[in-house]
Amino acid sequence: MDDRKLEVLRAIVEDYVATQEPVGSKAVAQRHALGVSAATVRNDMAYLEEAGYIQQPHTSAGRIPTAKGYRLFVDRLGKIKPLSAAERRAVHRFLSEAIDLDDVVTRTVRLLAQLTHQVAVVQYPSLNRSSVRHLELVSLTPTRLMLVMITDTGRVEQRYVEVPAELGEEHVLELRRLVNEQLQGKALADVPSLIADLAGLVRPELRDAAAELARVLKETVVARTEERVAVAGAANLTRGNFFAGSMRPILEALEEEVVLMQLLGRADSNALLTVRIGDENEIDDFRETTVVTAGYGPGSVVGHMGVLGPTRMDYPGTIAAVRAVARYVSEILEQNR
Amino acid sequence: MDDRKLEVLRAIVEDYVATQEPVGSKAVAQRHALGVSAATVRNDMAYLEEAGYIQQPHTSAGRIPTAKGYRLFVDRLGKIKPLSAAERRAVHRFLSEAIDLDDVVTRTVRLLAQLTHQVAVVQYPSLNRSSVRHLELVSLTPTRLMLVMITDTGRVEQRYVEVPAELGEEHVLELRRLVNEQLQGKALADVPSLIADLAGLVRPELRDAAAELARVLKETVVARTEERVAVAGAANLTRGNFFAGSMRPILEALEEEVVLMQLLGRADSNALLTVRIGDENEIDDFRETTVVTAGYGPGSVVGHMGVLGPTRMDYPGTIAAVRAVARYVSEILEQNR
DNA sequence: GTCTGGCACTCCCGGTCCGCGAGTGCCAGT
DNA sequence: ACTGGCACTCGCGGACCGGGAGTGCCAGAC
Numbered sequence: 001m002d003d004r005k006l007e008v009l010r011a012i013v014e015d016y017v018a019t020q021e022p023v024g025s026k027a028v029a030q031r032h033a034l035g036v037s038a039a040t041v042r043n044d045m046a047y048l049e050e051a052g053y054i055q056q057p058h059t060s061a062g063r064i065p066t067a068k069g070y071r072l073f074v075d076r077l078g079k080i081k082p083l084s085a086a087e088r089r090a091v092h093r094f095l096s097e098a099i100d101l102d103d104v105v106t107r108t109v110r111l112l113a114q115l116t117h118q119v120a121v122v123q124y125p126s127l128n129r130s131s132v133r134h135l136e137l138v139s140l141t142p143t144r145l146m147l148v149m150i151t152d153t154g155r156v157e158q159r160y161v162e163v164p165a166e167l168g169e170e171h172v173l174e175l176r177r178l179v180n181e182q183l184q185g186k187a188l189a190d191v192p193s194l195i196a197d198l199a200g201l202v203r204p205e206l207r208d209a210a211a212e213l214a215r216v217l218k219e220t221v222v223a224r225t226e227e228r229v230a231v232a233g234a235a236n237l238t239r240g241n242f243f244a245g246s247m248r249p250i251l252e253a254l255e256e257e258v259v260l261m262q263l264l265g266r267a268d269s270n271a272l273l274t275v276r277i278g279d280e281n282e283i284d285d286f287r288e289t290t291v292v293t294a295g296y297g298p299g300s301v302v303g304h305m306g307v308l309g310p311t312r313m314d315y316p317g318t319i320a321a322v323r324a325v326a327r328y329v330s331e332i333l334e335q336n337r
Numbered sequence: 338m339d340d341r342k343l344e345v346l347r348a349i350v351e352d353y354v355a356t357q358e359p360v361g362s363k364a365v366a367q368r369h370a371l372g373v374s375a376a377t378v379r380n381d382m383a384y385l386e387e388a389g390y391i392q393q394p395h396t397s398a399g400r401i402p403t404a405k406g407y408r409l410f411v412d413r414l415g416k417i418k419p420l421s422a423a424e425r426r427a428v429h430r431f432l433s434e435a436i437d438l439d440d441v442v443t444r445t446v447r448l449l450a451q452l453t454h455q456v457a458v459v460q461y462p463s464l465n466r467s468s469v470r471h472l473e474l475v476s477l478t479p480t481r482l483m484l485v486m487i488t489d490t491g492r493v494e495q496r497y498v499e500v501p502a503e504l505g506e507e508h509v510l511e512l513r514r515l516v517n518e519q520l521q522g523k524a525l526a527d528v529p530s531l532i533a534d535l536a537g538l539v540r541p542e543l544r545d546a547a548a549e550l551a552r553v554l555k556e557t558v559v560a561r562t563e564e565r566v567a568v569a570g571a572a573n574l575t576r577g578n579f580f581a582g583s584m585r586p587i588l589e590a591l592e593e594e595v596v597l598m599q600l601l602g603r604a605d606s607n608a609l610l611t612v613r614i615g616d617e618n619e620i621d622d623f624r625e626t627t628v629v630t631a632g633y634g635p636g637s638v639v640g641h642m643g644v645l646g647p648t649r650m651d652y653p654g655t656i657a658a659v660r661a662v663a664r665y666v667s668e669i670l671e672q673n674r
Numbered sequence: 675g676t677c678t679g680g681c682a683c684t685c686c687c688g689g690t691c692c693g694c695g696a697g698t699g700c701c702a703g704t
Numbered sequence: 705a706c707t708g709g710c711a712c713t714c715g716c717g718g719a720c721c722g723g724g725a726g727t728g729c730c731a732g733a734c
Binding site for chain 4: 359
Binding site: 022024025026038042043045046056059060061062 | 696697698699
């Protein structure tokens with residue numbers, strides 16, 4: 001394909017993103033210094049349409065990019081534009097003020113939404129690859145304990161444990177000592193096998209309680225691999241008629257953690273940054289949506305973050321923002337190791 | 338005011354809520370067995386309009402209730418319709434499956450959204466009136482601790498503590514023992530005064546660390562009185578053109594915890610249930626919105642929950658749902674005391 | 675006095691029609 | 705290979721209009 005044809009495509013993408021209106025040949029010839037006339041641009045446009053990169057909403061209207069067109073733009077034409085120094089400073093400061101892990105995530109998701117003017121989604125650090133830092137047992141009532149697990153990424157998980165018979169304070173302490181001995185420093189993935197025979201290690205009168213505790217622990221690390229996510233910027237959905245249809249399905253999806261995890265998780269894990277455009281998303285409600293995601297974590301990837309917007313988005317800016325934020329968050333987490 | 342006039346008002350409110358269209362005199366006379374003709378209804382309507390209970394969107398259209406009209410309806414006309422037995426069972430089962438306190442809140446907010454088909458907001462149990470069950474200190478790095486506070490409502494707070502000099506494991510244990518001795522079982526409100534001179538109680542080499550720990554603890558119980566809230570059902574905002582204008586400001590407000598707290602908190606705390614209709618809300622963006630809130634908690638009120646929808650909502654159903662859910666949640670919390 | 679049927683009036687809503695303008699495809703000429 | 709010109713298409717917005725739902729008021733009935 002011609003070099004100039006690519007330039008025409010770039011012009012169409014950029015103008016369409018900026019104005020949200022189909023762009024015609026005359027506009028392209030004028031606003032971008034291509035050195036050719038509108039008629040020539042028209043010929044190129046006919047070619048690009050034939051090749052599937054652009055389309056006409058209606059006969060005799062301007063052209064808009066197709067998903068395929070955006071894809072080409074992202075892969076070959078979009079020079080990502082880095083954040084300004086001021087922005088970088090602001091990001092850094094805002095994130096380093098975080099109070100705890102929850103706060104890091106909350107701040108991150110807000111930051112992303114604000115920087116990109118889109119909907120931001122951040123996955124809480126995965127439990128999978130972290131290890132147990134400490135386990136705490138507290139009795140709430142004689143037959144109900146609270147189990148608190150602290151991981152080395154700073155995440156805290158809490159669960160109720162209903163024990164079959166009343167437990168004295170000394171029993172609770174013993175159980176606490178025992179599970180900490182068994183599990184401290186161990187990878188979460190190994191927890192289930194390590195506590196399989198917890199009940200066998202304790203005095204008979206504690207056996208039932210220990211078994212129940214083991215069950216809950218296992219659940220905590222396994223079943224709750226279904227991770228949590230934070231969302232912000234839903235109000236940005238209303239920007240300039242994002243979605244032709246109603247935005248109802250999108251709003252609904254944003255409250256479905258499963259769907260969000262799919263969006264984030266399907267990311268190609270060995271790529272630093274993934275852009276899924278339009279129907280590259282397999283979920284039906286997101287056919288007019290682009291999702292930009294990045295992994296983050298100290299060293300290895302412990303979670304993903306991303307933003308979600310209309311296919312007609314500012315790709316260079318969005319990509320730069322997601323990448324920068326992911327990088328900073330990783331740095332912050334690094335400091336806690 | 339006439340008895341029949343009240344009936345006319347009720348008819349208008351009910352029909353308008355059901356159809357979302359201005360209701361005319363003929364419809365009222367027909368669909369509700371008032372035993373009078375449309376012309377008579379017209380006279381009553383003229384009176385009601387004069388008195389400010391209803392209004393005409395345009396000359397020669399039907400009538401719609403004003404905020405004042407809804408208020409009268411809620412206060413005197415709306416017999417709340419209790420949940421069906423099946424609904425009650427479902428609520429009870431769903432809530433009692435909760436895994437921990439966070440889960441109780443999450444489930445509650447979803448439940449409310451689903452039952453009322455509106456936006457639900459639930460405040461996490463307030464720290465204010467609860468007391469310290471247990472404090473845990475874990476070192477993340479030599480100079481960074483994580484403080485975990487467990488309250489008797491089952492809430493867990495975590496905070497980073499940066500200490501000025503490296504601490505050995507035995508120092509951490511000592512601090513942990515000390516703060517637990519000082520604070521266990523004490524009301525959160527008393528924490529600041531109880532730890533004011535924490536630094537004076539420890540060996541000189543721990544003094545700086547203790548001071549910092551005391552500072553963070555104080556912050557945790559005081560500054561974080563700014564509470565957290567959970568939201569669900571934002572998608573319901575799209576139901577039948579809820580808001581004439583854009584729903585942008587509403588979506589934005591839903592992400593502003595401060596605003597949500599205002600909405601929930603302004604509730605008359607000695608009333609079981611509060612309904613604020615239209616401009617009874619002092620926040621500008623909620624002038625077309627009704628907020629139904631209830632306090633919950635074991636014994637005393639530790640938090641509020643509520644739903645938020647257009648003034649044209651199904652008051653009897655919504656009120657019943659909020660009341661029932663608040664009651665069940667209180668029961669659940671009661672079991673943990 | 676209170677209610678009712680009738681009547682003239684108002685005004686919103688939806689459909690139709692139409693002219694403008696932006697944009698295109700194609701063609702002949704450079 | 706590019707350009708200017710030209711005829712053609714079609715969406716958009718405004719103007720126009722008739723139907724219908726609803727109202728206010730009045731004179732008469734109970």
